[in-house]
Amino acid sequence: MTKELVSKALAGICAVYSLSAAELPGPSQAAVDAAIAAPLISFNRSFSGGAHTNGAFFGGASIALAVAAHGGNTSADGRLLEQIRWTLTAGKEPTANGGYPAQHERHATGMFVIVKNTPRIWNQLTATEKTRIDLIMKATLVANAFTTSDNNPYVKANTQEYALDGDDNLNRDWNPNYREGMIGGVLTGMAYFGTANAKTILADYNHASFVAELNANDLPNIYETFNWKTANPTSKAPSGSTIEAAVDSYKYYGNSLDSYLKIYEALLKDTYGQKVNAGLNDGAGIGGAGKIVSGADTLPNKGVTGMLKEFDSSDANGKRSSFIYAFDGYRPHMTNQLSLIVAGYWDPSSTTAILAVSRMNIGNTDLWYKAEKGYIGYAKGKAQALVDYPSYGGSRGFAYNRSLWDDVLKPFHGLPGGSEPPPDPPAFSGGARIEITAATNVRAEASANAPLVSNAADGAFGSIMSGPTSADGIEWWQVYFDNGATGWIDGADFAGAPASEYMATTGAAWLNKAIAAQTGTFTISFNMRPSATNIDAFTGLSSTSASAFGGVAAVVRFAPTGVVDARNGGSYQAANELPYQAGVVYKVQMTINVAARTYSATVTPPGSAAVVIANNYAFRSEQASATSLANIAAYAQVGSHVTSAIVLQGGGMPPSAPTGLRVIERP
Template sequence: MNKRTQPKWSWKKSAATAVLSVSLLLPSLVPAKDVYAYGSSLPAPSSTVLTEAYSYASNSFTNFFVNTNGGSAGELKRAQSLFTLARNYIAGDTTTSYKDRLVYWVKQTLNSTAHMPDMHGGIDMRQQQYYLITLALIWHTPDLKAAFTTAEQSRMLLMAKAALAAGAYVTADYNASGVLRTDASRITMDGDPNCWPQGNPNWTEAVLGSFLAGAYIVGVSNVGSFLNSYDHASFKTELSAAGLTDVYDSFNLTANATVNGYVNNIDNNDTAGKPFFRGKKLTDFYADPFRFYYDTTGKFTYTELATEGDQVGVLGRAKEFATTDAYGVRDSLGYVLHGLNHSIGNRYLIDFMGDWSGTSSSTQRTDIENRMKVGFSDVLGKAENGYWNISNGNFYYDTAQDEIYYSFFRSLADDMGLFKQVLFRDNFEDANYTGWTATGAWSILSTEPTWSGSTTQQDDVVQLPAASGVATLISSYSGSNYIVYAPVKVSAWGTSAYRNVGIVGKYVNNNDYYVMRYKQDNGMLQIVKYKGGSTQILKETPFTWNLGTVYQLKGVFGSDGKLDFYVNGGAAPKLTATDTEYLTGNAGYYASFTNAKFDDMLVTGR
């Protein structure tokens, strides 16, 4: 996928202001929050992912009820297909076929029980969040909204109100009596107990995002009036009369008084010093939706120190690489991707509505943007090359390619400037290095305990024995402007002189290339140019390298001659040099008289 330049997102307020002047029980009369102008300043999806969205945008939601984990990755991908078509239109592509496909399938979700979500407020919201965001985009894009009948627009508004009611019901931290709720007391509208809003982002990002989308349709300033006057029995009557059968069936499984007790008392609890969610009141939400998102959800998604990528050791790695679940340790790429996927959907929505750039909490905005940069840089290699997971008491190996919605997630992350273009990757899990060019006695070791994560499962790595002289293992990728990421571990130094380990860039042949290495003979990190088989040290600095420790090496090989060498991240490289002799060449590994092990090479654009 081509990475395009991140456009500046800009917004203009319109002169129009929506004022709630009628009962929220009359959905067709509630005005839209018509506040922003739209245009090509919004990022458009790539043509590749747009084509995929067009072909996949059939929105068939399968509803699961009591005591089940509802939804599926297929449903999420369909919802993200609709979202992709909507953001493509908003970015200025009004191609009739794309618009018609979007409108047709959204109409199906509003008019057909075979394609209708249930809005129960639990795990299903991981699929339905992007659907609700799509409704919010349509609602605030006049010519898209005009493609729907008055009755269909009323159903959209009812969907939004259902998301608000369900979200408030399961997320409110205090019950009707002002008693702090336990996780076990949080049950969805359809009775599913799998609710853990105080826990992990794969849930909280989706549920709060659904609440946000509902609020942006109803109108942020109208949310309190709706929740305070909410009557579950009356709302179910509205759902039934409007033909939203699946939502009605979900809501009908919880007693009226139970729902009313939680939803109607949020403001009372706020006033009594028992705030709505994670220490924040609903009034905080009205005042600044971004800040409410940041304080209750966003900052809890990126809570760990990065172990890979551009900023190793910096705060921002995703929480679900280092959290717990009912079975103990959770360290899961799959759950992380869910959480980050919903996180960037929320960022897009909040920014679309002007509340990201428009917040007065600029310090918090900078903080979450920095955390996201760290978190996405950290997850890229794990996602592309694979990761040993533990969750729900089980071990499993996972790559991004196992998540069928990943292309849409990847596209939005690219457009937000959070991912780099992946040019090459190899994790050696096929137990060979076919396609690489080897000099020296390289081999595959299949019994190496994995280097990343909390498990001790075994990984395939490529290694060189300590007795081998200068050896290179050169990948098939060749370019002029790229970054090489490679974790490496030295298990033993050989007895001969000239003990080195490192990464190669701009490899022309076995006599001409650049290498960024650690030279154990004299304890130096070095940037070295091989020319005609002879070495020229361009830069060096002292460094201590410990046996048995995994080091994250990163080498920048620029088209401008820039050579930057990082070890375990850092804001600045350990070494930097400039040399323009080799304009293009391959990436690879390098070692001599060292039992060196390498894994998970990733090559990206700069």
């Protein structure tokens, strides 16, 4: 079928399919159950990363619960009401600065729009609770109207733009994770209050009286934002009068709120405006990143416009192709559209709606296909972690965020297919330790005809990077071997490594393995693989089994700052900066002088030179009198990591195996 016929068919579907908001289907029960199990989302500027929330990863559960309740699924009611009241708790409400955090605030503001149009839930809220919701919605409307208004003084002057708290990490024309949050914040505010009321709120906005109202109603996060200029007069935050002038007679690229569908269409065309492809550089990627892992040959709709922008975009470091960022455009866009539908502002016969159905069907099909096949992103000049169902499905809420399309919007728009359960998880997830059971060829690509990289002997160990992908009648897996080789191997030639071969931290539990006591100078090497960036996880040496930080003398750590560091006496330091990436296996080598209570350490990323992290660092202060080291300890305070391929080399002695761990000799 030609693209023209597809468009005409979709137009016909949309023209005759006119479900009302009351008939909006709900997510699958499995999705609702996953949303109920998800953590409650909170907001506060104290959360790291600039998102002002703990829900940057798992966000979306609140929307799934609200849509489920709207559709009559009462199993969602209890958790939904709990989330609503949690959000209304002082200090947990959105910060409403009108910038980068707005994308994540949609998990609250969109929830409020849907709940307001769900009498069974709305009628259970007290008058005080409804007043607090009104104030939160007014704050986010005003803040996002200010940062996106044609009359914004920074926009008019084409200079650095600032949020209400002086934050400069924003621009109304940046990538969809900004636009969908900021401009979508205006649309959800309009959907909540109604067009006429929203216009009146902006036209009559009085900053001083609103700040006083926020303070009187104990909304400290929003009060801090809206009072920022008064509390910090030298900051770049806009004054109250500047905000008032910018939001009065609000327009976005010449469109007032009366033309809200044109504003929505501008978002749609930007977020879903690229042609479907398998990755950067015609699917070749950059250094193996910025591309789909498998299934490029069967990628649906290749070359058709509708792919999410962040699969083919750019940032300050050049080209960008990222599932993570694409997903951050997908989530708020789903909620922005749901808000318009539930509030009665969606006209399925409009050219905007017809275009939206066509573009989103292309883009969302592409998004979830790439999640199933695996996608290695490229952003900010470097590779990102592999994204697939085993690695990201749980932490990113794939179950409920996908169901909002498959089970809610897709049938609402009359598209065929409906719910498509996620594929069965592969036998091995990213990072899983494996052991070669039959000598095998290691190839550059998943093909029997691909160039030979090396040979893996029976008994060799490695870590799964991605897979499986089928080609030439073989199920291929990409493996990083402990000898440094990387390539694709036949899935029939390996099995899962025994648990005694590695140490995998989880749940803040200490892991310990005894080694032969070392009293002189010795070298130990091992691999470390972080589960994510910005975790807090380490592997180190101690005198005895460790159960507290003070018991570990020499430590190499994946730090919360996103770099690798080591302990030097009373603090963590790094001789050289080495940012680490999720899912990448790093080789660590430590040379330790027990008598001097000092050590040095290098960390080697795959395919790169060793980086010195510690150079004659002192043992941890609490271990300044240690006389021997006889234990390997691993611990993760945030996140998790895997330690493997441990080799102990004493002074002038051959490699010896730590008790319970298998040593892998390197060539």
